Amino acid sequence: MIPFNKPYLTGKEAHYLYQAVYSGHISGNGIYTKKCQAFFEERWGFKKTLLTTSCTDALEMCAMLLNIEPGDEVIVPSYTFVSTALAFVRQGAKIVFADSRADHPGMDEDKIEQLITPKTKAIVPVHYAGVACDMGKIMGIANKHHIFVVEDAAQAIDSYYTIADEKSPLGDLGVKLPLGSIGHLGCFSFHETKNIQCGEGGLLAINDERFFKRAEILWEKGTNRAEFFRGEVNKYGWVDTGSSFLPSELNASFLYAQLENLTDIQNRRKTIWQNYYYGLKHLEEKGLISLPHLPEYAANNGHMFYLVCNTPDEQTRLISALKKEDIHAVFHYLSLHNSEYYKGKYEGGALMQADRYSDCLLRLPLFYELADLQLIINSITSLIKNK
Numbered sequence: 105m106i107p108f109n110k111p112y113l114t115g116k117e118a119h120y121l122y123q124a125v126y127s128g129h130i131s132g133n134g135i136y137t138k139k140c141q142a143f144f145e146e147r148w149g150f151k152k153t154l155l156t157t158s159c160t161d162a163l164e165m166c167a168m169l170l171n172i173e174p175g176d177e178v179i180v181p182s183y184t185f186v187s188t189a190l191a192f193v194r195q196g197a198k199i200v201f202a203d204s205r206a207d208h209p210g211m212d213e214d215k216i217e218q219l220i221t222p223k224t225k226a227i228v229p230v231h232y233a234g235v236a237c238d239m240g241k242i243m244g245i246a247n248k249h250h251i252f253v254v255e256d257a258a259q260a261i262d263s264y265y266t267i268a269d270e271k272s273p274l275g276d277l278g279v280k281l282p283l284g285s286i287g288h289l290g291c292f293s294f295h296e297t298k299n300i301q302c303g304e305g306g307l308l309a310i311n312d313e314r315f316f317k318r319a320e321i322l323w324e325k326g327t328n329r330a331e332f333f334r335g336e337v338n339k340y341g342w343v344d345t346g347s348s349f350l351p352s353e354l355n356a357s358f359l360y361a362q363l364e365n366l367t368d369i370q371n372r373r374k375t376i377w378q379n380y381y382y383g384l385k386h387l388e389e390k391g392l393i394s395l396p397h398l399p400e401y402a403a404n405n406g407h408m409f410y411l412v413c414n415t416p417d418e419q420t421r422l423i424s425a426l427k428k429e430d431i432h433a434v435f436h437y438l439s440l441h442n443s444e445y446y447k448g449k450y451e452g453g454a455l456m457q458a459d460r461y462s463d464c465l466l467r468l469p470l471f472y473e474l475a476d477l478q479l480i481i482n483s484i485t486s487l488i489k490n491k
């Protein structure tokens with residue numbers, strides 16, 4: 105069976121883990137945590153980052169930092185992972201779901217403004233498959249209405265938004281901005297299904313300086329321990345709300361080995377993505393399926409390769425036919441506004457595109473050691489042509 109995903113090991117993980125174990129400091133915020141955070145700050149210019157135990161945790165920190173309260177509204181795409189909405193629901197927010205674009209599963213930027221009310225506190229764009237949302241448009245809307253933007257960049261490490269509009273609120277034409285650094289806050293995931301992984305892990309990027317100090321306090325269980333460690337105060341205590349959001353050095357050391365090999369991992373994934381794209385393009389040209397669309401402002405980080413079938417029936421049949429050929433292709437999100445948990449609370453209208461991606465999108469195997477790419481392309485080609 106060709107699996108859908110196989111977590112890649114660079115070879116250095118066990119070595120760094122060993123060093124962390126024998127260094128005597130295995131709790132959080134040690135040497136490897138600092139190395140991982142510094143990597144983000146040096147490589148992409150993030151102003152301040154905090155390693156977390158997951159992207160879900162980083163999103164929960166955002167909900168706390170923004171003081172989300174019962175009655176507040178948060179705009180989230182319906183076609184996303186549960187955590188994007190759940191982190192805000194825990195603080196009592198009402199989720200206002202946005203539909204996806206017709207040409208991409210990301211949220212339709214042109215439908216955001218009509219969802220804003222005086223209660224709207226935040227917009228949470230998700231860079232699906234590592235492909236940027238139109239951040240110029242989203243930040244323009246957010247600035248105009250004085251609301252916050254939290255980027256769910258769980259899938260978007262090492263991906264970019266390039267300013268493609270002369271009047272962009274984000275700066276000059278052609279400037280390339282790393283995803284996760286554009287909103288007030290950004291969240292990354294290092295879950296084993298992501299490009300760079302440590303089993304479970306995440307990172308919060310704090311792009312708005314107003315949140316620097318409080319983010320560190322929430323991270324350290326509501327205490328000012330981080331300041332104490334730096335020698336800025338001579339004792340530490342309980343100063344705010346918070347939780348235990350920091351991972352142990354065991355996760356951080358594993359993660360650092362992956363980050364060190366980022367270029368190699370990214371190159372390999374992008375090559376696989378390109379090969380899928382050019383291998384399946386002829387099917388798209390005949391109108392039999394749709395392939396991923398990259399807007400001019402979006403880069404590709406090789407996170408995911410998906411195709412969209414013309415009907416739900418074709419998706420179901422293709423997944424099961426591939427399974428018979430030992431290829432594990434999978435569907436993705438089920439629209440959150442239709443979920444068992446939220447559908448009774450949902451007050452908005454139909455979200456046609458989100459439902460279409462739920463019913464028609466399927467993801468193909470994509471991992472570093474994938475060897476049978478041509479075989480997969482050939483299987484899909486013959487299954488679709490002979491349907």
Ligand SMILES: *Cc1c(COP(=O)(O)O)cnc(C)c1O
Binds near residue numbers: 158159292293
């Ligand atoms: C993976 C993912 C998450 C959750 O990440 P965890 O690190 O598992 O908490 C959230 N949002 C999106 C879009 C994801 O892909």
